[in-house]
Amino acid sequence: MEIFTVKLTSIDLERGLVLPRDSNLEPLQPFHGTKELSTIVESFAGTRLPDPVTIHCSTRSGKLVFTRGWRDIARDAGLKSGDTVTFYQDVNGGAQYKMRVRNVGSEVKKEK
Numbered sequence: 001m002e003i004f005t006v007k008l009t010s011i012d013l014e015r016g017l018v019l020p021r022d023s024n025l026e027p028l029q030p031f032h033g034t035k036e037l038s039t040i041v042e043s044f045a046g047t048r049l050p051d052p053v054t055i056h057c058s059t060r061s062g063k064l065v066f067t068r069g070w071r072d073i074a075r076d077a078g079l080k081s082g083d084t085v086t087f088y089q090d091v092n093g094g095a096q097y098k099m100r101v102r103n104v105g106s107e108v109k110k111e112k
Helices: 010-015 070-076
Strands: 002-007 034-043 052-061 061-068 084-089 097-102
Touching: 034 070, 052 070
Parallel strands: 034 097
Antiparallel strands: 002 084, 034 052, 052 061, 084 097
Protein backbone atom coordinates (compact mmCIF):
# COMPACT_ATOMS: atom_id res chain seq x y z
CA MET A 1 0.00 0.00 0.00
CA GLU A 2 1.57 3.28 -1.12
CA ILE A 3 2.10 5.86 1.58
CA PHE A 4 3.57 8.63 -0.59
CA THR A 5 5.50 9.54 -3.71
CA VAL A 6 7.62 12.68 -3.74
CA LYS A 7 10.07 14.44 -6.03
CA LEU A 8 13.04 15.40 -3.86
CA THR A 9 14.37 18.89 -3.25
CA SER A 10 17.74 19.89 -1.82
CA ILE A 11 16.01 20.68 1.50
CA ASP A 12 14.66 17.10 1.68
CA LEU A 13 18.22 15.81 1.32
CA GLU A 14 19.82 18.23 3.80
CA ARG A 15 17.27 18.51 6.62
CA GLY A 16 15.18 15.36 6.44
CA LEU A 17 12.24 14.29 4.32
CA VAL A 18 8.93 15.88 5.34
CA LEU A 19 6.12 13.56 4.35
CA PRO A 20 3.80 15.19 1.79
CA ARG A 21 0.43 16.50 2.99
CA ASP A 22 -1.41 13.96 0.83
CA SER A 23 0.42 10.97 2.36
CA ASN A 24 -1.66 7.91 3.24
CA LEU A 25 -0.70 7.70 6.92
CA GLU A 26 -3.02 4.79 7.74
CA PRO A 27 -0.24 2.13 7.42
CA LEU A 28 1.96 4.09 9.88
CA GLN A 29 -0.71 3.89 12.61
CA PRO A 30 -0.99 6.91 14.91
CA PHE A 31 2.00 7.43 17.18
CA HIS A 32 3.56 10.10 19.39
CA GLY A 33 7.28 10.86 19.45
CA THR A 34 9.45 8.70 17.23
CA LYS A 35 8.69 5.52 15.30
CA GLU A 36 11.36 3.27 13.77
CA LEU A 37 10.56 1.90 10.31
CA SER A 38 12.64 -1.01 9.00
CA THR A 39 12.84 -0.28 5.28
CA ILE A 40 14.17 -2.08 2.21
CA VAL A 41 15.46 0.35 -0.43
CA GLU A 42 15.41 -0.55 -4.11
CA SER A 43 15.54 1.17 -7.48
CA PHE A 44 12.56 1.16 -9.83
CA ALA A 45 14.60 -1.38 -11.83
CA GLY A 46 14.61 -3.70 -8.78
CA THR A 47 18.23 -3.35 -7.59
CA ARG A 48 18.34 -3.30 -3.78
CA LEU A 49 20.72 -1.80 -1.28
CA PRO A 50 22.18 -4.84 0.51
CA ASP A 51 20.61 -4.32 3.95
CA PRO A 52 17.34 -2.89 5.29
CA VAL A 53 17.69 0.61 6.76
CA THR A 54 15.92 1.79 9.91
CA ILE A 55 14.31 5.18 9.34
CA HIS A 56 13.29 7.31 12.30
CA CYS A 57 9.97 9.03 11.67
CA SER A 58 9.13 11.83 14.09
CA THR A 59 6.97 14.91 14.32
CA ARG A 60 8.46 18.33 13.61
CA SER A 61 6.23 21.40 13.70
CA GLY A 62 3.18 19.16 13.43
CA LYS A 63 4.49 17.29 10.36
CA LEU A 64 5.93 13.81 10.04
CA VAL A 65 9.61 13.82 9.05
CA PHE A 66 12.11 11.09 8.14
CA THR A 67 15.35 11.93 9.97
CA ARG A 68 18.03 9.42 11.01
CA GLY A 69 18.30 6.62 8.49
CA TRP A 70 16.89 8.83 5.74
CA ARG A 71 20.25 10.55 5.26
CA ASP A 72 21.93 7.13 5.00
CA ILE A 73 19.49 6.14 2.26
CA ALA A 74 20.04 9.41 0.39
CA ARG A 75 23.81 8.97 0.55
CA ASP A 76 23.96 5.23 -0.23
CA ALA A 77 21.46 5.47 -3.09
CA GLY A 78 23.12 8.59 -4.51
CA LEU A 79 19.91 10.62 -4.34
CA LYS A 80 19.87 14.17 -5.67
CA SER A 81 17.36 16.97 -6.04
CA GLY A 82 14.82 15.97 -8.70
CA ASP A 83 14.94 12.23 -7.92
CA THR A 84 11.67 10.47 -7.05
CA VAL A 85 10.95 8.39 -3.94
CA THR A 86 7.94 6.13 -3.38
CA PHE A 87 7.44 4.81 0.15
CA TYR A 88 4.99 1.99 0.75
CA GLN A 89 4.00 -0.76 3.14
CA ASP A 90 4.86 -4.31 2.11
CA VAL A 91 4.87 -6.98 4.79
CA ASN A 92 6.79 -9.46 2.61
CA GLY A 93 10.53 -9.47 1.98
CA GLY A 94 12.14 -8.96 5.38
CA ALA A 95 10.89 -5.47 6.27
CA GLN A 96 7.49 -3.94 6.81
CA TYR A 97 8.20 -0.97 4.54
CA LYS A 98 9.88 -0.49 1.17
CA MET A 99 11.17 2.58 -0.59
CA ARG A 100 11.67 2.74 -4.33
CA VAL A 101 14.00 5.41 -5.61
CA ARG A 102 14.43 6.72 -9.14
CA ASN A 103 17.42 8.87 -10.07
CA VAL A 104 16.95 11.57 -12.67
CA GLY A 105 18.37 10.11 -15.88
CA SER A 106 19.19 6.70 -14.37
CA GLU A 107 17.15 3.63 -13.50
CA VAL A 108 19.81 1.55 -11.76
CA LYS A 109 21.20 2.16 -8.28
CA LYS A 110 24.76 1.35 -7.32
CA GLU A 111 25.32 -1.48 -4.85
CA LYS A 112 26.76 -0.57 -1.47
